[in-house]
Amino acid sequence: MKYYMHIGGQQVGPYEENELPSHGLTASTMVWREGMPDWVAASQVPELSHLLPPSQQPPSYQPQSGYGPQPGYGPQQPYGVQPPMPDTYMVWAVLVTVFCCLPFGIVSIVKASQVSSLYSQGRYQEAVAASEAAKKWAIWSAIVGVVLSIIVILLQIAGIGLLGTAALAGSDF
Numbered sequence: 001m002k003y004y005m006h007i008g009g010q011q012v013g014p015y016e017e018n019e020l021p022s023h024g025l026t027a028s029t030m031v032w033r034e035g036m037p038d039w040v041a042a043s044q045v046p047e048l049s050h051l052l053p054p055s056q057q058p059p060s061y062q063p064q065s066g067y068g069p070q071p072g073y074g075p076q077q078p079y080g081v082q083p084p085m086p087d088t089y090m091v092w093a094v095l096v097t098v099f100c101c102l103p104f105g106i107v108s109i110v111k112a113s114q115v116s117s118l119y120s121q122g123r124y125q126e127a128v129a130a131s132e133a134a135k136k137w138a139i140w141s142a143i144v145g146v147v148l149s150i151i152v153i154l155l156q157i158a159g160i161g162l163l164g165t166a167a168l169a170g171s172d173f
Contacts, residue, residue, distance in 0.1 A: 001048075006030040006039060021051050083124060086131035088115040092138040100145025108137035 002014035007024050015023055020031075020042075027043035042048050078131040097105025111134035118127035 001033055002065070003031050003033045003048075006032075017048070019022075020048065025051060027052050084120045086115060086128045088112045088131065089134040089138055093134055096138050096141040096145065101141040101148070104137050104141035104144060110135050110142055111137060 001017055003017060003020060004011055004013035005015070005023065005025065006012075007022065007029060012023065025031075025042055025048070027041065029042045030039040030044050031045060031048065032039045039161060042052065054135075089108065093108035093112045097109060111130050114130040115127050115134065118124075118130055
């Protein structure tokens with residue numbers, strides 16, 4: 001399999017897998033081959049791990065009997081496995097912007113648009129925070145839109161009631 005590398009700001013290659021170390025392959029070298037959707041660090045390509053020096057090989061999680069997860073640490077994820085992307089709430093953000101409350105809806109759209117880019121950068125916790133913020137702003141936008149609609153309806157009813165009474169008072173019945 002032939003790989004391209006990104007070294008010193010330049011794309012080099014293609015090189016056969018066994019030639020990569022002699023051309024400067026490290027764990028952080030960005031590599032790409034046909035069939036890969038994007039450039040990734042060599043340490044994230046399992047079939048290249050045997051080419052990296054032991055100090056640069058990705059850590060492997062091998063639980064030992066009698067030992068569980070360390071207190072204070074979250075659940076262990078296998079190396080290279082990323083949790084699923086959090087919901088962007090983009091549909092809700094657009095709907096509340098169009099139908100309810102424009103200013104809060106715009107904030108919701110901005111937060112929703114940040115989710116996928118943060119996730120793709122590997123910043124999962126920030127993506128979750130942006131997702132929660134998009135949801136929060138969409139909910140607040142919907143609430144404000146409903147409250148304002150009720151106020152407008154009540155004002156219209158009160159206005160119609162006053163006009164009706166004035167018209168009847170001035171009639172010659």
